[in-house]
Amino acid sequence: MxxxxxxxxxxxxxxxxxxxxxxxxxxxxxxxxxxxxxxxxxxxxxxxxxxxxxxxxxxxxxxxxxxxxxxxxxxxxxxxxxxxxxxxxxxxxxxxxxxxxxxxxxxxxxxxxxxxxxxxxxxxxxxxxxxxxxxxxxxxxxxxxxxxxxxxxxxxxxxxxxxxxxxxxxxxxxxxxxxxxxxxxxxxxxxxxxxxxxxxxxxxxxxxxxxxxxxxxxxxxxxxxxxxxxxxxxxxxHEGAKETKQPRWSKFLGGVRVLCPKRLRLGNGRAMTHYGITFLALGVFMGVLATGYAPMLIQMYATAAFNFLPSENGYLMATNSLIRGFFLLVLFPKTITAGRAWFSSKQDGHIEAVDPVRESSDDMVGPEEQARASLNSCSQSGREFDLFFLRWSLVFDGLVTASTAFATEGWHIYLAGFLLPLASGSAPTSKGVVTEMCLPSERAEALQAMTLVENVAMLSTLGLFGFIFSSFSMVGKTYLTFYCNAAVALAAVAVLLFSHFPPPGSKLEVTDESEE
CATH class of the missing domain: 1.20.1250.20 (MFS general substrate transporter like domains)
Incomplete structure (x- = not known):
């Protein structure tokens, strides 16, 4: 066939x-x-x-x-x-x-x-x-x-x-x-x-x-x-999505709506508002705000403090990209797989909780989605590790960035450029988390929304930390920019502590916005 x-x-x-x-x-x-x-x-x-x-x-x-x-x-x-x-x-x-x-x-x-x-x-x-x-x-x-x-x-x-x-x-x-x-x-x-x-x-x-x-x-x-x-x-x-009478411009900007708080129905029947995706988006924004400027910051600091030539900065960035690519292609998948298995084993035989996202849409998805779910009944097992990894990845990034301020020789900059890519898994991890928190019919919009958050954060970090670096340069203390960068990364971790998956046994409620 x-x-x-x-x-x-x-x-x-x-x-x-x-x-x-x-x-x-x-x-x-x-x-x-x-x-x-x-x-x-x-x-x-x-x-x-x-x-x-x-x-x-x-x-x-x-x-x-x-x-x-x-x-x-x-x-x-x-x-x-x-x-x-x-x-x-x-x-x-x-x-x-x-x-x-x-x-x-x-x-x-x-x-x-x-x-x-x-x-x-x-x-x-x-x-x-x-x-x-x-x-x-x-x-x-x-x-x-x-x-x-x-x-x-x-x-x-x-x-x-x-x-x-x-x-x-x-x-x-x-x-x-x-x-x-x-x-x-x-x-x-x-x-x-x-x-x-x-x-x-x-x-x-x-x-x-x-x-x-x-x-x-x-x-x-x-x-x-x-x-x-x-x-x-x-x-x-969009299989399983509830048909709503929305204007075309609303559908064009549909991804932004996914970031709004969700209504949950708990196992005991009580309704609550879930802010998991909202805090995730805010944490990712702050995380990109902290990490997005790091490569440019290292180059500018190396040029100002250690007189790096363009060729030396070129080698530094090439090495950084190659290590980042190797980590994400080879080490990152193994880390996620091993981490999920570790989190699953900590349940000590506890029966896997029903996936609130999939349970709430079982009646709406087609046979293909149901077949895919049946292929791996433990697909959601250990997914909490993704949030765990996202938080600690930003912690590691903040520590390495802050330690760069103590650099006294050129090879210290190369060491920082070697270590920073090892904390580069936050972007794909956030995409994995957001697809787990939303309904299957919202996955495409959720990815669009997270990509938009990253782009806006990247634009913001160029303006914010460009101004901070310039201000500290005026007083001869450019190294203080690294501390500000690390502080934003740790603040992102604090925000992500408020992001959680829906409670076991709960259901996401699909509402018709046109009826509201």
Whole structure:
């Protein structure tokens, strides 16, 4: 029997278990690696592109004075910095909006077609940038900056959301957290490869060549997604959801509603409000606020305190990405599996509590979801370990970050860069936890909401800790920024202490918002 769009995903998953190298999960990991290579391929060259185009524009209106480096002028450096800042802001803004477009595409056409769109439009964006690099000067800058509009429909935030949604559907519930970590690990390895090869090819074959190669890789990623990403019926992502009469804009922003407190019906019939997902989102926001600035903070501190050269910072960040990727791909899944088994054994023969999320939706899910649940009756066993790991991961991150303030030699910075990736499992763990706390029909929206929280937190941390670092630099005490960073991480842990799974035997109540 062949696999087509009418074949249940569970059947395909069972068949591919006998050939794990070509399983749906592994095909998704390959997609994450390939797309992240394409995205990061132009990140280093684009800085030099802006500098060259600003230089060309400058000498349209000024006479060349025969200096050794014709582009080494304060006016050119200032213009380049301004253009890079505009690019960063537009990328962030378009990335947030792209997240909502991607969520809408998933709900309308399913993850596979959504991923094709999320890779085809970046191919168009980079192709436009090739034109801009060729034109050069002010016109080229305008073309490159204008190409960011394409990122609204397809970009980095969207493709990560699509891949995480698909990854959560092709594995057992007990394996979701590990799968999210492996996916992030493959993305980190792809990013490291893209940074490295993009810079090397730009130096060897000209600054335009990385953009041309990135266009080809994006196109190949789109073709790969079309033929190798498993088909998931978009209706199955919302199976069991109660039909409500909501305006279209409400459905477009539907992921945000998942973060609101939930109503529970306890085993004794008493109703209560559950704030587990709300505190989880707030804790994740503060966690990203603390950890998101750490790589940039270490580079800036190493340059200011130990006179690190760009090459030394490059080695530092490359090592950091490779260790992070190795940890998430290899060590993180084993840690989650062993930790869940340990938490399960602590129950001492206690009969596994009924999953409140699944119990509340047993009457609403289809036969495919029920079959998947029957494959592994202990899928929810030990899930409390995920929250345990999330909290202690942030504790470890805070301690390592704070200890960096005591660095007195350059190799201390490299040691911190080696240890920090070992606390990088908080993002995939939070995605695993939120999919356990919500109804099966809300998983796609929950992942969209958590990705949005992470993006907003990343944008906030650049502004907040950039200001803090600048303020401490004025008084010659930049090392104090590490203490502030660690304090926010520990505050995130305190917030996460209020996040818990619903009590055993309770049921999540599905309400019709239109009736409220």
């Amino acid at each position: 062949t696999i087509d769009e009418s074949t249940p995903l569970l059947q395909e998953h069972l068949r591919t278990e006998k050939a794990p190298r070509f399983s749906a999960a592994n095909r998704i990991l390959v997609a994450g690696f390939l797309i992240s290579v394409a995205l990061s391929f132009t990140q280093v060259p684009i800085l030099y592109v802006f500098r060259r185009m600003e230089c060309e524009e400058f000498y349209k209106h000024h006479i060349f004075d025969n200096t050794p480096d014709r582009c080494k002028r304060a006016e050119i450096d200032s213009g380049t910095a301004a253009q890079v800042s505009i690019l960063g802001l537009s990328t962030t803004f378009c990335g947030v909006l792209n997240l909502f477009f991607a969520g809408w595409q998933i709900g309308r056409w399913g993850p596979r077609r959504a991923l094709v769109l999320q890779t085809a439009f970046p191919a168009l964006r980079v192709a436009i940038q090739v034109v801009g690099v060729t034109v050069g000067a002010r016109e080229g800058i305008v073309i490159v900056q204008s190409s960011q509009i394409v990122s609204l429909i397809g970009g980095m935030s969207g493709y990560l959301l699509v891949l995480n949604t698909a990854a959560g559907e092709v594995v057992e519930p007990s394996e979701r957290t590990a799968m999210f970590g492996m996916l992030q690990g493959s993305v980190m390895l792809g990013t490291a490869v893209g940074y490295l090869l993009g810079g090397i090819i730009g130096d060897a074959y000209g600054i335009r060549r990385p953009f041309e190669i990135a266009t080809v890789i994006f196109s190949l990623s789109s073709v790969y997604s079309m033929f190798f990403i498993p088909y998931i019926d978009p209706k199955s992502l």
